[in-house]
Amino acid sequence: MKKAILISLAIFVFLLVALVSLPFIFKDKIAERIDREISNTINAQVYFDINKISLSIFKRFPHISATVEELGIIGNPPFQNDTLVHMDKLQIDFNLRSILFDEYPTLTGVHLDGGTVYVKVLEDGRANYDITYPSEEETPESNFKMAVDIISINDVAVVYDDRQLKYFMALGNIQAEGKGNFTLNQYDLPIKADALIAEITYEGINYLRNKQFKGETLMHIDMEQMKFSFGKGDFALNDFLFDFGGYIAMPEEGIEFDLSFGGRDNSFKSILSLVPGMYTDSFASLRTSGTMDFSGVFKGLYNETAFPSFDIGLQISEGFFQYPELPRPVSDVNVDIRIQNQTDNLDNTSIQIPVFNLNFGSNPLSGHFTLANLVSYDMDGALKGKLNLEEMTSIFPIEGMTLKGLLDINATAKGRYDSVSQLIPAIDAQLLLANGYVKSKEYPSPIENLNVSATIQNKTGKMNDFLVDLSRFGFDLEDENILGRLRISDFSLLNWDGAIKGAVDLGKLLAIFPMENIIMEGIIRADLFTKGSYKDVEEGRYNRLDTRGNIEVSKFYFTSSDLPQGIRIHDSKADFSPERINLIQFDARVGQSPVQATGYLSNYLNFALKDNEILKGQLSLNSSKFDVNEWMSESSNSEELTVLELPKNIDFSMSVAANEVIYDNMNLKEVKGTMNLKEGVLTFRDAGMRALGGQISLNGTYDPRDLSEPKFDFGLNLANLSIAQAFENLNTVKAFAPIAQHLTGNFNSNLNFSGILGQDMMPVLSSLSAKGLLKVAEAAFQNSQLLQGITSLTRLNDTNTLQFRNVTIPIEIKNGILEVRPFDVRLWDYQANVQGSTGFDGTINYLVNMQVPAGKFGAQANTLLANISGTEANASTLIPVAISLGGNYSNPRISLAGGNSIENLLATALQSRVRNEKENLEQQVTQQFKAAEDSIKKELQLKAEMVQDSVKREAERRVSDTKERVTEEAKNVLKGLIRPKPAKPDTTRKNDN
Known part of the structure; x- marks a missing residue:
């Protein structure tokens, strides 16, 4: 018995030692194979360190797992400065038997832990993910066998920037897992995923921002027909639950959609979680009631000439919410919205909002709106309500701010907009803000007598009967006050008559309405009158225009994180006439450099109101000492x-x-x-x-x-x-x-x-x-x-x-x-x-x-x-x-x-x-x-041409980078979740094909 135990123990120890030793025995074989497969398939710069590859038999027994840290792919020109993929840690699993006995290993699993994916498509269709060798090139055939049955993703960020489609998407904190036999032409794929939707924008319109997504569904994949079907699943945006079913297919003529979706076990609180500013730490304690229903379909072919039909509806009934620490609620929220298009032409989209009403405390707000299509723009809408601003601070948490005043809104619009026929909807709208009052705890004095009275009217629906009458607007702040008016008539001629007079202390305004990292002070005095017609501007009849007056700026100072040097204007004065703006005096200090200037601008009305007009001017600039370095140094963060x-x-x-x-x-x-x-x-x-x-x-x-x-x-x-x-x-x-x-x-x-x-x-x-x-x-x-x-x-x-x-x-x-x-x-x-x-x-x-x-x-x-x-x-x-x-x-x-x-x-x-x-x-x-x-x-000339080509490529990249700023700002919404590309990739093992 003892002998049997010892033999069994020896066998166990031998097997254990063998299992521990196997990764070391086959490490070089696997690493060499990975390197060869990369060279054979990827036409881009791939960086990883061979010394950061580890192997284990225990992570997913009986598979052998290879883990690579700090692996990435950098694109080819013009994407040489973009990191397509950076992975903190990538684990790939291989079938153990294929390692021991087969000539080629079989890949069975992929696990990604930490990293970023940045996909970019340029206006001309070139994409940074196009990194495989063209089919006409003869490249070594890959002999990897695929039997993947699991893919897992943890803490990954994705940015998709398609400038051809004008579509942008930024996702962060992606967690996902899918299991299935990916080697088959048809297979089921259970998926679980959640992510932060930092931003989704299409054709300049932002649809989602800073929303948490979760989802679980069963997909059926048909690779022969390129069809992806979704079974019933559970999805959520913040606290908003919905289901999603149907399929997406990719025939040759475009993308085919047949999708349906709808709300699931939702209350009014669910839809509130999607309202910007509402989904905060205190959202869980928000008191709510009311019901909500949401459903929609999206069906048809999407290509250059067609857009799928859709029908989306949202209904809210008897909605109510109240912050627990505040005395007044928002109640009686009733909303009915339907957006519909039964054709493949997006211009036939209609919008119906027959019901819209709610009460802000004791202040009701109600309205309706209908838009027949996006061609003739036949519309019928109304909005009516009265708001007591003092009550708003008892409904919404507004710390350190006191508001007072009555805001009265009453507006209707009905008819058609047709610029050719000189038609616009009949409009009757009034907005009145009376006795407005704003006081911040940051400044002892309030803004008082804040009054706005505005009317927009067009009783006949003809453009020449259009009228905007801002009969008065103004406010008082301690010893300064601003008072103005503006009247615009005849939508085709755009006649205007306006004036503004008074002074405002910018330092006081900034104390009441603080802006982060900005310091501003100074007094602006204005006395301006303007009267004229845009038609006269178009015809160059400047003698019919009357714009005169002056603006004075004194004791002005401005600094911010983007302009830390600061600008100080001791005194400045400009006067206005229809022909030109004259800078009579300008005595300032930009950073530490004193500057004095005089000059003028002409043709400014044409420039402001018409396209392709030339702004003309002249400036005389004097300085006793100007330090350019102050605006270029690293310390200035420029x-x-x-x-x-x-x-x-x-x-x-x-x-x-x-x-x-x-x-x-x-x-x-x-x-x-x-x-x-x-x-x-x-x-x-x-x-x-x-x-x-x-x-x-x-x-x-x-x-x-x-x-x-x-x-x-x-x-x-x-x-x-x-x-x-x-x-x-x-x-x-x-x-x-x-x-x-x-x-x-x-x-x-x-x-x-x-x-x-x-x-x-x-x-x-x-x-x-x-x-x-x-x-x-x-x-x-x-x-x-x-x-x-x-x-x-x-x-x-x-x-x-x-x-x-x-x-x-x-x-x-x-x-x-x-x-x-x-x-x-x-x-x-x-x-x-x-x-x-x-x-x-x-x-x-x-x-x-x-x-x-x-x-x-x-x-x-x-x-x-x-x-x-x-x-x-x-x-x-x-x-x-x-x-x-x-x-x-x-x-x-x-x-x-x-x-x-x-x-x-x-x-x-x-x-x-x-x-x-x-x-x-x-x-x-x-x-x-x-x-x-x-x-x-001759040698130098060839070298010079190469250098100039390189300089031009860099210049084109820089020019392109100026278009990247919006993209980069959107990336920042991820709040650090988008990992920057390595400053200097480890090139211990690098593939430059």
Whole structure:
């Protein structure tokens, strides 16, 4: 017996050890197989760390589980900056028998724990999920066998951004599980899921935001017919329960829907949970009663020409709710809504709301509305009610705020809107707010005498009988008050007559109605009158318009998280006329920089009221000291400098005069000039400044009409600029004239300069074109590796310092290559000729032809002279020395052109003089240099084109990113649930196909 126990125990231990050992034995096989399958199937960047793959037999016995941490997929251009998928932890299960005995493993389960999925479809239909190889390409066939019977998802966020369909969806905290035999053509799939619906928007209309979804159903999948059927299931949005059934199919001609849905075991409280602001921590304690019924169908084909029919209804009866800590309820809520379309044309949608009424405390509100279709817009509606604002604070929790006043609403509308026939519905609407009062605990004084009286009427249904009469609006706040009126008549002509007069203290308003992270104060005084007709604006009859008055702003200050530098306006005054707005006075401080300005705007009425009109104007701006860095620094939380798109409908001229401007590490003095903005192009005229030790003048243009390739074209006049300061502050000088870092002295230049700008507003060096003369009156060149190399090579002992005097250098930049045409100069008192080029990548390629007296080479020259009989050469005989400079400036390659050593060069040169071949020798060396230079230029040009292509792709990405801002804001609704892509993906194992 004891022996049997020991044998059994030994077998158990052996099996246990085998089970523990199996993952280690087959880890490399599984990891290698995963890597190979990724390479064979995914055409994108896949990142994961082979060292973060773990295997276990116990997680889902008898399957073996492989767990990968920090796995992701980054798309190909133009999605190279988007992370399609990032998984915190991915577990995939394999059939153990297939690992042991089959050639290829069988996949049985997928488990995703933490991660994000970001799907993006561009306007042209390109999608970042299109990462499989095209069918026409021959790729290795995948041999993975699929027998998946479980898929589980935990804590995953999904963003779907389809710009072609104008559909956006953001989901967070997704938990889901599905089980089934996914290898069959038809199978049942039980699904359980819940998620936060952060946002769902279609064609600019938001349908759901910040709602919690839960659901459980049985799906039947038919992969042959691409049909997905839903059995009866339980679903919930917040506390709103509903069922959902039918199917979705994908035939070739579109998407086919046959769905029905309806409320389930719901009360009035259920629908309240969907009202924004109601579903809070205190929702559970809300007292409610009343019934609710909801149902609908959605059936038909969806494609470019058809839309499914639908019929959706919502009924609420005897609804009631009351916050437990407040004395008054909302009661007698009765609502009947039906939205219907029995055709495949969305324009035939009708809306019926025959019943709508409720009581806010003792204040009833009732109405009805009918819309026949979305073509002729036949409608019939009414809304009537009286609200005591003081009672509202006893119905809804409004902390720290006291409200008073009576709001009376009585409106009816009936008829058709038809712009061609000049018809609008007959309207009779009145809104009256009397004795309004608002007081915040944050400020001791209230807003009083808040009165609004408005009437909208059109008794006949004709556009010329339309009238909007805002006969009065205004309020008092301590010693300031605002009073105004506005009357608009004739919907086709849009005649207006209005006025506003008074003052308001913005600091007091902000104290009563605080805004997060904003500080604002100051007084605005207005006395404006305006009267006219939009028809006169269209016809340009400005003499019939009458707009006059003025606005004054004093002691104004504004700062926010987006504008931490702050803006302070000491005094500002503008007056108005039909022709123009005149800025008479403007004395301000933007950040720490004082600014004064005067100017005007004209054609402003046309610009405001009509499309494709040009706003014209002029501004004179003065500052004693303007610090640009304050608006660019990281401490200001501002973004990096980027390409600025200029409006094409503004014709604006601005003259600037500043005693001092601080930009980056440069201090600019006496900055002046005129800038003209027209048709989206900024032109500089007579601009100038003292900088870099001298004077800079420029004329030219900045043209960002193509945001992916903004252009500039300048004419520069540089007078007496410091070479050292130019090198220190100008990237272009650093790139094309690195020699300047070892030069002292000043230079002058007339230069025409053009190219494209990168997205950081810096010139793209490979795109530059320039032509002009560089003049150096006097400069010193010393302590350079270049000089040390020439000294070592030529053995001339006077080459460690170089002086330039009255040198004129013709230069030209083309395709990112600085070409220095041959010019004569004295180097170390030797006559020399220099030519060559510098590439945008820092490479140098120069030829220096010098005439050096033979005696300067010492004994070696004398020996050679003595050995050459019959020569008239002597110690003063000029020897042509050709020096080739290559590599880059910090690591130059220096060699002799025409000889591999100074001795050979001297022998060749002396013998050539005897044979009168000195000129032939120089020509030969120059021709060899030119041939080599042409080859180098071709390589640089190809490199320049590649760089510019890369810059343009980056620019297109940046331009696209400007369209991403709405998307990013929507992502933020997830409140941190959307995980950012890794700053630097682990590329220990990376697939770049």
